[in-house]
Amino acid sequence: MIDIDFANGTYVCPYCGHDQAFDRSHDEMNIGFHSGWNNSDIKKYGMEADYIIHWFKCSNKKCGKECVTSFNRLTGKQFDILPEATYKHYPDYIPIQIRQDYEEACIIIDKSPKAAATLYRRCLQGMIRDYWGIKKSRLVDEIDELQSKVTSAQWKAIDGLRKLGNIGAHMEKDVNIIIDIDKNEAQKLRKLVDLFMDKWYIARHDEELLLNEISDISDEKQKERKDN
Numbered sequence: 627m628i629d630i631d632f633a634n635g636t637y638v639c640p641y642c643g644h645d646q647a648f649d650r651s652h653d654e655m656n657i658g659f660h661s662g663w664n665n666s667d668i669k670k671y672g673m674e675a676d677y678i679i680h681w682f683k684c685s686n687k688k689c690g691k692e693c694v695t696s697f698n699r700l701t702g703k704q705f706d707i708l709p710e711a712t713y714k715h716y717p718d719y720i721p722i723q724i725r726q727d728y729e730e731a732c733i734i735i736d737k738s739p740k741a742a743a744t745l746y747r748r749c750l751q752g753m754i755r756d757y758w759g760i761k762k763s764r765l766v767d768e769i770d771e772l773q774s775k776v777t778s779a780q781w782k783a784i785d786g787l788r789k790l791g792n793i794g795a796h797m798e799k800d801v802n803i804i805i806d807i808d809k810n811e812a813q814k815l816r817k818l819v820d821l822f823m824d825k826w827y828i829a830r831h832d833e834e835l836l837l838n839e840i841s842d843i844s845d846e847k848q849k850e851r852k853d854n
């Protein structure tokens with residue numbers, strides 16, 4: 627779902643992930659429906675169906691994309707219209723196969739948690755293989771080997787998920803087998819994948835950038851000293 631904070635007039639652009647203020651890049655429209663009521667009925671009972679539609683345009687010049695969402699005013703439920711699915715867009719330095727599995731899973735998670743969970747498991751396996759170089763035939767064995775390599779907090783998250791009924795049981799099966807899982811469990815798998823994208827790939831990349839910056843600064847300082 628597109629993340630909107632009406633109290634502060636902000637939302638998170640579902641394409642580029644940047645926080646946005648509403649201002650002129652936002653518009654809204656109300657639509658209501660009723661079946662054959664006269665005006666006094668509508669006044670008395672309100673609409674049978676009542677929706678508010680919001681339109682936003684991202685002010686980040688590199689993005690500039692628009693998104694549309696609607697709320698059922700009677701139930702408060704949100705339905706995203708554009709884009710249909712909201713997910714994190716991970717950077718190019720994460721292998722494309724892993725990003726594709728992740729994105730496809732996020733697109734279908736509402737409609738088919740089973741298929742999404744299968745893709746998230748494949749994604750997790752891809753990350754363990756690529757990032758840690760661990761290759762075994764079963765995901766459960768790969769996860770076992772991971773214990774000595776990750777922090778205890780990360781291990782606790784994996785182990786917690788392993789103990790969860792269906793996901794835990796199916797970690798032992800081939801990752802390509804479609805498993806029976808509900809939406810809630812599929813979302814937990816998604817969160818685990820998100821956690822490791824951040825803790826492994828993004829943290830490593832940011833650390834490399836910072837270290838390079840520091841070493842560039844120290845090289846410059848040394849050069850200055852020599853020149854003086």
Ligand SMILES: [Zn+2]
Binds near residue numbers: 639640641686691
């Ligand atoms: Zn954007």
